[in-house]
Amino acid sequence: MDMKITLQVNGAAHQLFIDTRTTLLDALRERLGLTGPKKGCDHGQCGACTVLLDGRRVNSCLALAVAHQGAEIITIEGLGDDENLHPLQQSFIEHDAFQCGYCTPGQICSAVGMLREVEAGWPSAVSVDLNAEHVTLSDDEIRERMSGNLCRCAAYANIVPAIAEVLLIPSPDAKPGSGSGVYPEPIRSAQGKLRELIGDRNKEAEQ
Ligand code: FES
Numbered sequence: 001m002d003m004k005i006t007l008q009v010n011g012a013a014h015q016l017f018i019d020t021r022t023t024l025l026d027a028l029r030e031r032l033g034l035t036g037p038k039k040g041c042d043h044g045q046c047g048a049c050t051v052l053l054d055g056r057r058v059n060s061c062l063a064l065a066v067a068h069q070g071a072e073i074i075t076i077e078g079l080g081d082d083e084n085l086h087p088l089q090q091s092f093i094e095h096d097a098f099q100c101g102y103c104t105p106g107q108i109c110s111a112v113g114m115l116r117e118v119e120a121g122w123p124s125a126v127s128v129d130l131n132a133e134h135v136t137l138s139d140d141e142i143r144e145r146m147s148g149n150l151c152r153c154a155a156y157a158n159i160v161p162a163i164a165e166v167l168l169i170p171s172p173d174a175k176p177g178s179g180s181g182v183y184p185e186p187i188r189s190a191q192g193k194l195r196e197l198i199g200d201r202n203k204e205a206e207q
């Protein structure tokens with residue numbers, strides 16, 4: 001069945017007449033020409049298609065476009081542009097955190113969502129204290145929280161420090177990318193910067 005829908009993508013409304021079985025990934029790529037989100041597995045296994053839906057990271061290959069009318073959808077194209085890169089985009093370049101780049105848009109969108117989850121205090125499978133008010137990110141925490149995003153080029157050694165650098169000041173004895181680095185909690189100014197960039201999930205939850 002075909003249906004007329006409106007998707008809010010990167011700040012603009014788009015009207016589409018689509019088959020109700022169309023995935024959000026196909027709608028973005030094939031109908032709106034947004035080829036940042038990649039089709040890796042098309043089965044929710046690789047994270048290459050990750051976008052932000054109302055601030056939360058999702059695999060767009062598993063989402064039906066018709067189910068997300070009214071949601072604020074952000075793709076890698078909406079995070080920054082050539083003149084004004086998102087800090088994570090800049091950090092990935094500076095850390096050489098990719099090779100072929102196929103997974104990179106998904107990695108960056110996922111990292112934006114992941115850092116939001118950290119700000120909100122969400123524990124991960126490797127968090128020791130599930131009730132801790134603040135999450136202290138370590139390399140292991142970043143790896144676990146980003147484990148839904150696969151990189152066939154295995155650029156993980158640079159992806160982890162690229163993400164860590166956006167918000168965190170490494171402690172003097174931390175060795176980013178070594179697997180043993182433990183980072184202090186985000187500094188105040190960095191927290192403020194994150195909220196400015198991607199919103200404050202704690203505040204949204206209270207509303
Ligand atoms: S293409 Fe969506 S998870 Fe792989």
Ligand code: FES
Nearest residue numbers: 099101151152153
């Ligand atoms: S950089 Fe090639 S798949 Fe990640």
